[in-house]
Amino acid sequence: MNKQQLIDNIWRKKSFLCVGLDTDLKKIPQHLLKEDDPIFAFNKAIIDATAPYCVAYKPNLAFYECFGLKGWQAFEKTVKYIKSQYPDQFIIADAKRGDIGNTSAMYARSFFEEMDIDSLTVAPYMGEDSVTPFLQYEGKWVILLALTSNKGSHDFQLTKDTEGERLFEKVLRTSQQWAGDDRMMYVVGATQGRLFEDIRKIVPNHFLLVPGVGAQGGSLEEVCKYGMTKDCGLIVNSSRGIIYADTTENFAAVAAAKSQELQQQMASLLP
Amino acid sequence: MNKQQLIDNIWRKKSFLCVGLDTDLKKIPQHLLKEDDPIFAFNKAIIDATAPYCVAYKPNLAFYECFGLKGWQAFEKTVKYIKSQYPDQFIIADAKRGDIGNTSAMYARSFFEEMDIDSLTVAPYMGEDSVTPFLQYEGKWVILLALTSNKGSHDFQLTKDTEGERLFEKVLRTSQQWAGDDRMMYVVGATQGRLFEDIRKIVPNHFLLVPGVGAQGGSLEEVCKYGMTKDCGLIVNSSRGIIYADTTENFAAVAAAKSQELQQQMASLLP
Numbered sequence: 001m002n003k004q005q006l007i008d009n010i011w012r013k014k015s016f017l018c019v020g021l022d023t024d025l026k027k028i029p030q031h032l033l034k035e036d037d038p039i040f041a042f043n044k045a046i047i048d049a050t051a052p053y054c055v056a057y058k059p060n061l062a063f064y065e066c067f068g069l070k071g072w073q074a075f076e077k078t079v080k081y082i083k084s085q086y087p088d089q090f091i092i093a094d095a096k097r098g099d100i101g102n103t104s105a106m107y108a109r110s111f112f113e114e115m116d117i118d119s120l121t122v123a124p125y126m127g128e129d130s131v132t133p134f135l136q137y138e139g140k141w142v143i144l145l146a147l148t149s150n151k152g153s154h155d156f157q158l159t160k161d162t163e164g165e166r167l168f169e170k171v172l173r174t175s176q177q178w179a180g181d182d183r184m185m186y187v188v189g190a191t192q193g194r195l196f197e198d199i200r201k202i203v204p205n206h207f208l209l210v211p212g213v214g215a216q217g218g219s220l221e222e223v224c225k226y227g228m229t230k231d232c233g234l235i236v237n238s239s240r241g242i243i244y245a246d247t248t249e250n251f252a253a254v255a256a257a258k259s260q261e262l263q264q265q266m267a268s269l270l271p
Numbered sequence: 272m273n274k275q276q277l278i279d280n281i282w283r284k285k286s287f288l289c290v291g292l293d294t295d296l297k298k299i300p301q302h303l304l305k306e307d308d309p310i311f312a313f314n315k316a317i318i319d320a321t322a323p324y325c326v327a328y329k330p331n332l333a334f335y336e337c338f339g340l341k342g343w344q345a346f347e348k349t350v351k352y353i354k355s356q357y358p359d360q361f362i363i364a365d366a367k368r369g370d371i372g373n374t375s376a377m378y379a380r381s382f383f384e385e386m387d388i389d390s391l392t393v394a395p396y397m398g399e400d401s402v403t404p405f406l407q408y409e410g411k412w413v414i415l416l417a418l419t420s421n422k423g424s425h426d427f428q429l430t431k432d433t434e435g436e437r438l439f440e441k442v443l444r445t446s447q448q449w450a451g452d453d454r455m456m457y458v459v460g461a462t463q464g465r466l467f468e469d470i471r472k473i474v475p476n477h478f479l480l481v482p483g484v485g486a487q488g489g490s491l492e493e494v495c496k497y498g499m500t501k502d503c504g505l506i507v508n509s510s511r512g513i514i515y516a517d518t519t520e521n522f523a524a525v526a527a528a529k530s531q532e533l534q535q536q537m538a539s540l541l542p
Contacts, residue, residue: 022374062374066381072343096370098394100421100487103293103333110337123369125396125416127423145396150371152398155445156438161430167438174426216371 001090001118002139003182006207009055009088010232014267017259018056018092018209019046020239021078022063027244029251039067039074044081046243049256053263056090056235057082058209079115090235091118092143092209098123104133112137119143121187121209124171128178135179142184146171147199149189149212172202181206188227190218190236196226207233213262214241220262224269232270238262272361272389273410274453277478280326280359281503285538288530289327289363289480290317291510292349293334298515300522310338310345315352317514320527324534327361327506328353329480350386361506362389363414363480369394375404383408390414392458392480395442399449406450413455417442418470420460420483443473452477459498461489461507467497478504484533485512491533495540503541509533 010016021043025033028042035041047057059078064071082089097107097120111117112134119141122131134142147157147168157168165173172186181203188199190212199208208227212218213236220236228234242262246254281287292314296304299313306312318328330349335342353360368378368391375393382388383405390412393402405413418428418439428439436444443457452474459470461483470479479498483489484507491507499505513533517525 024377060370060374062368062370062377062381066377066385068347068381068385069340069343072340076339094370096368096394097333099331099333099365099367100419100482103331106295106333106337110333110339114337114339123367123394123396125394125427126419126421127426127428129421129423131423148371148397150397150400152400152402155398156396156441157398159432159438159441161432162435164433167427167430170427170430211371 003207006055006090007231009090013053013055013263014270015053015055015263016232016234016236016266017054017262018058018235018237019050019054019242019259020094020211020237021046021057021059021243022239023243024063025067027247029247029249031249037070037074037077039064039071040077043074043078045252046255047082047086049252050242050259051086051089053256053259054089056092058092058094058237060239061093061095076115079117083116093117093120096121096123096145098126098130100126101129101133104130108134108137112140119185121145124175131175132178135183140183142179143209144171144175144184144186146186147188147192147195149191149216149218153189169198169202172199176203185209187211189216190220190223191216193222194226196223200227205229205233207235209235209237211237214238220265221269228269228271230271236266274478277326277361278502280361284324284326284534285541286324286326286534287503287505287507287537288325288533289329289506289508290321290325290513290530291365291482291508292317292328292330292514293510294514295334296338298518300518300520302520308341308345308348310335310342311348314345314349316523317526318353318357320523321513321530322357322360324527324530325360327363329363329365329508331510332364332366347386350388354387364388364391367392367394367416369397369401371397372400372404375401379405379407383411390456392416395446402446403449406454411454413450414480415442415446415455415457417457418459418463418466420462420487420489424460440469440473443470447474456480458482460487461491461494462487464493465497467494471498476500476504478506480506480508482508485509491536492540499540499542501542507537
């Protein structure tokens, strides 16, 4: 999916919501455990319920890998289901990969060629040659970690260098030499408040993927106030607040209601 | 495996060699493609050939994930084979994971509980709470990226902060508050030469996992000169230089010879 298509979807649906598919067998409604593939059964119900209100899905690979083969199977089925039933949804594999060149190239082939996923989250620590193999695919995106939503983001990401530039700023600035805003986005946690202003000084036009609204305590209003562009420029993710809002047989209806609620807030915040 | 057991294995075998299982269907001897599971068939032959000369195996997850379900199956079979046939080998899942706490906890469960792997490479960018979930398992290890072997290691890892401390040094120093040298190692590329001296000032006793000898151009002598401790303190990885040294039906014998050659060099370099 290219940038204009993504923007068009956001405007048409008046939503920049991403639903995070952090599917955990311990947390899904227990009646689903009778199904052949409980993870996929849960995802399918959540996707059908929330698709009208969101523009993206973000399966978090950790939750699938931890079930080994079965988990991978559920992941691949989920991706195929979204692509066949809701082809206008932007799919983000939240994998936080990043390795030496030949290894990153293997990951890129896996996610972009074999599975035809739209985008992948990538960690910047290993620098340019760990990221560029992901940038060789037209219409596919790297979403680079810049300033994350967790407490540990303070450990290294805010460290100032001798010029006074913080590490996340250096990541934003340096990585723009690798690709433009048609192929790169950045992860910025919703918990980072006014730092969105500083980020927009460096990347005024890039899309930002924003986790951390909901369970992690970030504010949607604040994110929009300091981070939104004229094209929106934001994909805001909610996982637990939607998919585990209810754990009875009624879970899908409640997930629909929760995502609609967020969509309506988003509609009122769009420029 | 605990630290003393690892040291005992190194002394007994006079080797601190790790064989990297970066198994690529495009590079393995083509007669193996007739096998049911060519990746596992290749790994099994390599393992049987090299086990006398090494103390560790490092399957690189990217190479398995890129084949989806089949890749995972081959990965799990490989781990089980090593554990059952060569229980004194230290297994490193080279996965470079690292995510917010609940996600890292899922990865930890997957690799340490379900698969009973000894250690996992982890990226430090997201800080403490992305790493500590991996430190909850006795006898299991986090191998944190510090100073990698690739060209891109210069982009961010060498950045000096306002106190003059480089990012990789800050990672080494800060992470020691999270666990000791009985549960944490660091990745330091063999291409980093004299920087091993600076690293040993901060982590005099930790084991270092050293990729980059061979195909990437690092020197074993230099690594040992500047990085070795009285306990050895090094696990030096070679992947392509061993497993793809020959691509005929004779590949396993050549891999044995190449790993023996490295083992003999190592024996002469041990204190």
